[in-house]
Amino acid sequence: MSNNVVTTCPTVKRRLISMVYESLLGFAVLFLPFLIFEIATHASHAPLIEHMRQALAFVVLGFYFIHQWTRDGQTLAMKTWRMKLVGANGGPVSPRAAAVRYLLSWMWIFPALLVALALDLHRWPALGAILAGILLWSLTAFLDKDRQFLHDKLAGTRLVQLPPLPKKKKAAAPV
Secondary structure, eight states: OOTTOOOOOOOHHHHHHHHHHHHHHHHHHHHHHHHHHHHHTTTOOOHHHHHHHHHHHHHHHHHHHHHHHHHTSOOHHHHHTTEEEEETTSSOOOHHHHHHHHHHHGGGTHHHHHHHHHTTOOHHHHHHHHHHHHHHHHGGGGGSTTOOOHHHHHHTEEEEEOOOOOOOOOOOOOO
16 A cells, blocks of 8 residues: 555545535536537437436446546545545555446445335435435445445445645744
């Protein structure tokens, strides 16, 4: 493992807060592809177009995350919160491990979406089911001695906490 990576795992709270920031950045990543898609489809809401829209989001976000994780192990939110994704051995994340992690990361919401669909939940109850699913998945960190989430364990990746940036020295005030 490189010298600048601390082997401690970021707290669950820190990772969840980072995920909120990550979701906001995800909207920015999707903006241009969705704008082009909406123009091309005349903003149709036909069932096929809705499924194509969902597939577009899945693919675009996949390219974004896989690229960022394999490039330097960090998305912008991870840089902000001083976290880095590394392989199980502490080295760079392989494209295969990044792709597996991306697919498994959908377990944060996919089971809850299936429950909402099966129970025909809409709006607030559906959102409640999704939030409950996120909460339940976050608890998987407590099943691991290193507090890694289940999708990282299965993908052969791990999140590490980077040390704080060195503080800048203040310039002396002129006399």
